[in-house]
Amino acid sequence: MSDEEINMEILLDHYRSPRNYGKIDNPSVQLVEYNPVCGDAVQFSLKIDNGILTDVKFIGRGCSVSQGAASILTEKVKGKSTEEVMNIGAEEILKNIGLNLGPSREKCALLSLNALQKSVKKYRDGKNE
Amino acid sequence: MSDEEINMEILLDHYRSPRNYGKIDNPSVQLVEYNPVCGDAVQFSLKIDNGILTDVKFIGRGCSVSQGAASILTEKVKGKSTEEVMNIGAEEILKNIGLNLGPSREKCALLSLNALQKSVKKYRDGKNE
Amino acid sequence: MLTSDEVKQDFPIFESLGDGYAYLDNAATTHKPRSVLEAINDFYSNQNSNVYRGIYRLSEDATDSYYRARRNISDFIGSRNPDTLIFTRNATESLNLVASSLGRGLKAGDEVLISIMEHHSNIVPWQLWLPEGVKLRYVDIDSDGYLDMESFQDNLNGRTKIVSLVHESNLLGTINDARELSRIAHDNGSIFILDGAQSVPHMPVDVERIGCDFLAFSGHKMLGPMGIGCLYGRMELLEGMPPFLGGGEMIREVYRDRSVWNDVPQKFEAGTPNVAGAIGLSAAVNYLRSYGMENVRAHEKNLIRKTLKMEEESKINELVSYGPRNPDNRGGIFSFNIGKISPIDLESEMLEQSSMKIGSAVHPHDVASSLDRERIAVRSGHHCAMPLTHRLGVVATSRASYYIYNSESDVENLFQAIENVAVKYHE
Amino acid sequence: MLTSDEVKQDFPIFESLGDGYAYLDNAATTHKPRSVLEAINDFYSNQNSNVYRGIYRLSEDATDSYYRARRNISDFIGSRNPDTLIFTRNATESLNLVASSLGRGLKAGDEVLISIMEHHSNIVPWQLWLPEGVKLRYVDIDSDGYLDMESFQDNLNGRTKIVSLVHESNLLGTINDARELSRIAHDNGSIFILDGAQSVPHMPVDVERIGCDFLAFSGHKMLGPMGIGCLYGRMELLEGMPPFLGGGEMIREVYRDRSVWNDVPQKFEAGTPNVAGAIGLSAAVNYLRSYGMENVRAHEKNLIRKTLKMEEESKINELVSYGPRNPDNRGGIFSFNIGKISPIDLESEMLEQSSMKIGSAVHPHDVASSLDRERIAVRSGHHCAMPLTHRLGVVATSRASYYIYNSESDVENLFQAIENVAVKYHE
Ligand SMILES: Cc1ncc(COP(=O)(O)O)c(C=O)c1O
Numbered sequence A, B: 001m002s003d004e005e006i007n008m009e010i011l012l013d014h015y016r017s018p019r020n021y022g023k024i025d026n027p028s029v030q031l032v033e034y035n036p037v038c039g040d041a042v043q044f045s046l047k048i049d050n051g052i053l054t055d056v057k058f059i060g061r062g063c064s065v066s067q068g069a070a071s072i073l074t075e076k077v078k079g080k081s082t083e084e085v086m087n088i089g090a091e092e093i094l095k096n097i098g099l100n101l102g103p104s105r106e107k108c109a110l111l112s113l114n115a116l117q118k119s120v121k122k123y124r125d126g127k128n129e
Numbered sequence C, D: 001m002l003t004s005d006e007v008k009q010d011f012p013i014f015e016s017l018g019d020g021y022a023y024l025d026n027a028a029t030t031h032k033p034r035s036v037l038e039a040i041n042d043f044y045s046n047q048n049s050n051v052y053r054g055i056y057r058l059s060e061d062a063t064d065s066y067y068r069a070r071r072n073i074s075d076f077i078g079s080r081n082p083d084t085l086i087f088t089r090n091a092t093e094s095l096n097l098v099a100s101s102l103g104r105g106l107k108a109g110d111e112v113l114i115s116i117m118e119h120h121s122n123i124v125p126w127q128l129w130l131p132e133g134v135k136l137r138y139v140d141i142d143s144d145g146y147l148d149m150e151s152f153q154d155n156l157n158g159r160t161k162i163v164s165l166v167h168e169s170n171l172l173g174t175i176n177d178a179r180e181l182s183r184i185a186h187d188n189g190s191i192f193i194l195d196g197a198q199s200v201p202h203m204p205v206d207v208e209r210i211g212c213d214f215l216a217f218s219g220h221k222m223l224g225p226m227g228i229g230c231l232y233g234r235m236e237l238l239e240g241m242p243p244f245l246g247g248g249e250m251i252r253e254v255y256r257d258r259s260v261w262n263d264v265p266q267k268f269e270a271g272t273p274n275v276a277g278a279i280g281l282s283a284a285v286n287y288l289r290s291y292g293m294e295n296v297r298a299h300e301k302n303l304i305r306k307t308l309k310m311e312e313e314s315k316i317n318e319l320v321s322y323g324p325r326n327p328d329n330r331g332g333i334f335s336f337n338i339g340k341i342s343p344i345d346l347e348s349e350m351l352e353q354s355s356m357k358i359g360s361a362v363h364p365h366d367v368a369s370s371l372d373r374e375r376i377a378v379r380s381g382h383h384c385a386m387p388l389t390h391r392l393g394v395v396a397t398s399r400a401s402y403y404i405y406n407s408e409s410d411v412e413n414l415f416q417a418i419e420n421v422a423v424k425y426h427e
């Protein structure tokens, strides 16, 4: 199997058996991100203690890329600081997935990063008020 | 000289020394036709007796084609009936001139026919009133 | 009569794509035969110049070629007067032109009637008039994917100034009875506009026979180049309409505070036209004519018949498709899904964890990506018909659309590949 | 640095036109180098497909090429953000787009300031707002053919919302000081639009350096294909502006009674774009870059310098010409007349027999026809600048306009031919 094929299998595995799937009770913050154009949706719920994401869960539906990427992302960020999460760039996510997605699927891959960073921002904004 | 060259010379001769140039005193009808896009202008004055163009004169300015064609036209229609004048078609005029004018210059060549036929129409409309 | 393998020989791109590549996105855009590329090249290499106002041979030749292209294409759609054909960039611009120009005559309370199966290009230009109090109504479809004639009658009334409908749906493949629709619209005193973007390329279309007032279509969807489209209009209407864009050839005289418009069609063609595009499209028309539009249609009807048959016989889990089952009323368009993914109602559903999972459905994006890996090009999404996609209760569909260079084996490969996706994602 | 004979080798049409043919109508449209024709051909033969929404390799490649063309062309005019470049059909559509979209924000009493040397495409789109009470003002020219800076200041006031000016006049050849004009307009709080149809093809143009808010130009006037043009706009402005045409790629979501617009630049590009056209224009930009725009400008400056010198030395009866005498402020455009034919005032003059005769003047149409017979292509007429033509007191002019493939011997042939016309018509 080529690297591309292996990475494809990893993504599909995440898609079929998503990690950290579900909702956190009494989350620090919760947020839905939806792309009405293709119907991809993810909802993140986070538990944040002292600026650390102690728990991250998502529920969602959509294509393998959007859902697989969300699952991969939850594994990546658990235990990270909000600061670190806000600094994750698009390239990092795409490199992590390791597939030549092409411009149209990259949006799918980045939906969950958007959702996660928006959640953190919402949490911080709430704190400041 | 080719036919084209001969006809060119004829046209230029009409342009340089227009026939029937001037105004008729007390004309039966008189009318100006002007193309503001290129500035070509002709003014026809006609003497009509019993439906016959007994005298035709024009004054005008513009390119060799518009003015030469006007001069040639006056020679052609003097003595003709208004009926005959109204039946002259564009092809007949273009054939008469005998030059491969191309679409943009054909308009120049037909300005005087338009003016003449409009004059006759104006005369007839006046009669009917 | 029309052997797709032979047809393919005329298209340079199939050399580049190689044997066995199935290009099934013809409703989006089509490939170009050598004769079209040569016509464009020939124009630029031998006649190139600006049209109309040049008093030199080159420009007059270009003007003449441009006119002959106009005549040839207007002839192709059955118009007897070449001047009724306006060159635009694409069907979208054609529809904007007519919506913008006719729209200026609409008053608050006037209604425009379109259908739920319209392409966005026949929706949004009319929506732009909503702020002026114009009302936009939608004819519904029935459960088989046909225009619902009862809904048509229900929505038609004395205030309906304009009826604008698609001839062939780019998602369902439904071929509407344009002649009958035109008759009903005219009986109601409405102007009748036909979106021919998917019909003109695929079947004989005759504006006189149909009786439509306007017909819009795109060159690139009928083997012609990109950047050229057409709007046919009835001369009496075009003459009375205000212009669309200003400048260049569309005016005759310009003074400081007013202008005098040129005649139709120049009145509607602002700026230097795409002469090479018109000539390329004219070459495409000649190429299509060499087969005959009856045969083009027969070929595609055969492909869609085979498609529907294979679908019925297939054992692909949860395969669903949309649109009429009768090939007589159906173009070469096959939109399908593996399982159903409905749009989310953000207000009510998102809190319910269970509703978020797709279950066994395969998202159309995954279908397209997988098919691409098997060298089959299909489109996935809402196909610029989002109201219709939502009306069907889904977020997106995958769509295969055929043309003259597609063959029965493309259809077979398609079904094999769909089966492979279904297995892969369900395993 | 730039040898026109060598340049000509790259243009297939000069093979067809043969040696010694002088194509001097470059302000109307230009010829295409082989590399442009090959880029178009290559796209259709290897990458052809619709852009954006296709999830298959071919479509993604096309999308990528389209984007790279956008980046390359925006780079060429000094914009750092490719998304500020909107593809249109031509400069006329670019100007209509900005006039239509900005115009919707104008109120009765607001003023738009243009100049008397504008092309119709920068006049008529603004006239379309006159019925709404918008006022159109004109900056005058001075007797040397420069913009009259006093007139500019006089016409600028607190109500001037928009200043829209030509960079290089297509009739006079005047090169306006765009940077200074932009500064003055901005100091006044006005939006500054530049019509670059005649400047972008012929000299270095940098939107950042100039500081303009918008820049319009046409591909076909800069060695690119017909049917493609550009509008550059400042991102902050573009983002706040309403869309132009509706449908296709310009929307993100469509519902029955509303739509959500896409981002800039897609918001302004409705329907299937002319991808091949954009790629062809990008190839033209590369071709121009291979010489360097400084050198293109230097070449044409040399030709106009020679032209003005030959004019001064010539003994042609009644030869008059228009525009600045300083080649530093003058593009490669030479508009001239043999004698003066003024427009007719239909009310007052037509009865005077004497006023009708042209006298010794030769009508520009006759000039063009005669030059054509000597294989020199020039344009005659008002050059879509009728207010300027009338301001000059004539009905029309003949115009020679140069580009990189023109040579000093073309200029010499031009003057020989003008002399021949003058003799022929005066004899
Ligand atoms: C039915 C229909 N109408 C209009 C259009 C718009 O065509 P274009 O993008 O060429 O303007 C399309 C093409 O997508 C179509 O399928």
Ligand SMILES: Cc1ncc(COP(=O)(O)O)c(C=O)c1O
Residues within 6 Å of the ligand: C248, C270, C271, C272, D027, D028, D090, D091, D092, D093, D119, D121, D122, D166, D168, D169, D170, D195, D197, D198, D218, D384
């Ligand atoms: C100064 C100027 N502006 C605008 C235009 C319009 O260009 P196009 O016809 O390509 O739209 C031209 C070309 O004639 C021009 O010279």
